[in-house]
Amino acid sequence: MGAYPRLRDYFNQKNLDMFSGIVEEAAKVTKVQRDGGNVNLTVKCSFANELSIDQSVAHNGVCLTVVSLNPDETYTVTAIQETLDRSNLGLLKEGDRVNLERSMKIDGRLDGHIVQGHVDTTATCVDIEEVDGSRYFKFKYECNPDLAAKGYVTVEKGSVTVNGVSLTVCDSERDSFRVAIIPYTFEHTNFGDIKVGTRVNLEFDIIGKYIARLKTY
Numbered sequence: 001m002g003a004y005p006r007l008r009d010y011f012n013q014k015n016l017d018m019f020s021g022i023v024e025e026a027a028k029v030t031k032v033q034r035d036g037g038n039v040n041l042t043v044k045c046s047f048a049n050e051l052s053i054d055q056s057v058a059h060n061g062v063c064l065t066v067v068s069l070n071p072d073e074t075y076t077v078t079a080i081q082e083t084l085d086r087s088n089l090g091l092l093k094e095g096d097r098v099n100l101e102r103s104m105k106i107d108g109r110l111d112g113h114i115v116q117g118h119v120d121t122t123a124t125c126v127d128i129e130e131v132d133g134s135r136y137f138k139f140k141y142e143c144n145p146d147l148a149a150k151g152y153v154t155v156e157k158g159s160v161t162v163n164g165v166s167l168t169v170c171d172s173e174r175d176s177f178r179v180a181i182i183p184y185t186f187e188h189t190n191f192g193d194i195k196v197g198t199r200v201n202l203e204f205d206i207i208g209k210y211i212a213r214l215k216t217y
Contacts, residue, residue, distance in 0.1 A: 019115040021166020037081035061164030063117025143175040151212035161203040
């Protein structure tokens with residue numbers, strides 16, 4: 001317990017944010033505004049009045065900084081061009097739902113897995129299967145040997161983040177995988193909006209990336 005204050009200070013000083021992949025709310029996008037190559041997203045959620053300027057919030061798994069707080073229980077974040085190129089945020093429209101998670105407290109429980117909020121790529125939903133009340137979603141993504149060697153892959157029973165949701169991989173293949181979605185997750189995240197053809201954000205497990213990196217030395 002005595003280490004927690006020091007860890008908290010370290011993360012605050014380094015401006016580092018971590019997430020667990022446990023979505024707090026699927027909130028509605030109320031405004032999308034282009035600003036040059038950037039996009040300003042205004043979001044309405046139940047905890048908007050608890051946020052502060054410069055606070056980090058994951059949106060579909062993308063870590064973004066709150067730039068303004070509005071009187072109508074909304075807040076605004078800005079996604080730069082690089083973020084738009086790597087994620088599905090550029091596809092969001094007014095009325096769409098986006099998965100939200102505030103950065104985790106260092107002295108809290110890690111109910112999901114270590115998530116950085118740095119989306120690696122997007123994937124496309126290619127199949128949805130209902131099985132005994134739950135649903136299996138299959139996603140396909142572009143994979144090449146160079147990225148695979150850096151840990152940008154899934155492994156059976158490993159962790160992956162899909163639209164900011166921490167999930168366990170099943171049926172892992174070279175460029176695709178499936179995840180099982182229980183009714184609670186389907187109802188409380190934007191998985192309820194995903195259809196065949198929908199693009200989602202992927203963040204591969206950081207531990208796998210470190211292991212892949214160490215193998216090159």
